[in-house]
Amino acid sequence: MARKTSGSWEWSRTAQTRKSMLQAAREVFAEHGFAEANVAEVVSRAGSSVGSLYHHFGGKTELFLALYEDHQAAHEEASASTVARAKQAGVEDPVDLLIAGTRAYLAGAWERRDLVRLFMDGDGPPGFELLRRTRGREWVRQNAVLLRAGGDALDRFMVAALTSVIGEAAREVATSDTEAEALEVVEAAVNLIRRLDPLTALDPRP
Missing domain, CATH: 1.10.10.60 (Homeodomain-like)
Structure with missing residues (x-):
């Protein structure tokens, strides 16, 4: 050996x-x-x-931020790898890809629900809220790329709204009492994304 x-x-x-x-x-x-x-x-x-x-x-602040960064990296890795596998399987529709990434993200929210509750609703060190907002803007940007959205006000609004739906779903998943209840929230979020029909909203021309 x-x-x-x-x-x-x-x-x-x-x-x-x-x-x-x-x-x-x-x-x-x-x-x-x-x-x-x-x-x-x-x-x-x-x-x-x-x-x-x-x-x-x-120190304590850096330890908290390292825990946050690891949590976010796990979210991003799960979503990105799931979207990549969906593309390899032949999925091309941007909304279907967004939903695939959303399911992976929300699965992570249940798996690490203690951290979701901490980072969304708990206190944090000075500068943490700015870091969280910066991460949120980057998340919106990534979703815009996935949806092939443009850069006008309607596009930005629609992508931000969809991202907010996913974020609020993560909060509800993390505070669910059971996994079955969390899965109901996931399905409700997916159904809402489909009902919003983001591709139509991003291109309202007849």
Whole structure:
């Protein structure tokens, strides 16, 4: 059996330490919110030290933001890979592709419902709201590309409205009591997207 080199062992240990701290932070922030969360409790649950936390993240704020970025990256990866698979399967209609991405996004909202509740309705460090709004604008831009929308006011409004529908659905999914209830919200969101008929709205010419 091949032995790990010193470099690969250090990388593996660093990655595991970071993962353990993020998991502990997820639990503590979800239970207490940002302001009331205690760094000592995070490192205790992670089986690490305060010094290690500051070494890897820099502090409580940076730890919170790293958790947010990981959460958003998981959303984006799931949606993008699902849309890519749909395209490979021959799906071409932009609305069908948007719905495929929406289903993946909302599945992640249920899987990480504690984080959705934290980041949507909980408190956060200074600058977090700006970061969240910036992410939201980027999400709208990505949906506009997927829907092949133009840049006029009607296009921007319609894409923003659809994105808001998906975001509010994520909030409801995350606060659902059961998975069955969450799935009902997902189907309602999909039906609403279809009823809005974004392609017609984006091109209202006869």
